[in-house]
Amino acid sequence: MKGLIQRVSHANVRVDGEIVGAISKGVLLLLGVEKSDSQQSADKLLHKVLNYRIFPDEEGRMNLSLLDTNGGLLVVSQFTLVADTRKGLRPGFSKGATPEHGEQLYRYFAAQAKNQLSQVATGRFGANMQITLENDGPVTFMLESPAE
Template structure:
């Protein structure tokens, strides 16, 4: 899994002029899956996201998690996180999980976030989405389950 986490003051997803998801303070999370991803990997990544301490405490230090401050997540599926740009100018996406694998993992990811006590709003898998957000800080963090050692081999 590759995840881009943006700490936001607010974020929304619009499809065909209809808002499908909208949050106030929290994270806008772009999530991509690869063929080796499993529910066990998702569980580890969700725990990391929920407990990530990037919100300010009383002293202004990034010491509070999404759980601590009652934030929400706008979750957006994003296979383009697995773009391979090594050859030519047109990215390849062969490492991205096919929809038949990625859709159940994306749904599981969102359920796991909700199960951890974080309200979650979503886009629509595979749709042409317009994402609006106000990045707070800005704070943007990239997580890669392989780099974190979460992949199952």
């Protein structure tokens, strides 16, 4: 499971012009699910997302996590994150989860996040979405769930 996190001042996701998810200060997570991923993979990545220290402390150092700051989390599915781009000029998606498996783990991830954080919003799985964000920093990291 892969997640691209961005520290944001605010972010929202729209489907057909309608805002379906929005947060103020926090993290925008673009989430990619692979065939081999499981609920255990989701749990490990969620722990990392919630506890990764990317917010500034009183001295301006990145020492605080999303949990420390009680920020928002906007989770948006993005299957293109799991693309194999090592060869050629066209991405390969053979490692990507089936839509059914991907949606199941995406929904599981979001539900688990809502159990631990007060402000969680999501996009709409499989939809054509438009994301608006203000990247704060900019601060962006690629996270992967540890191997099982």
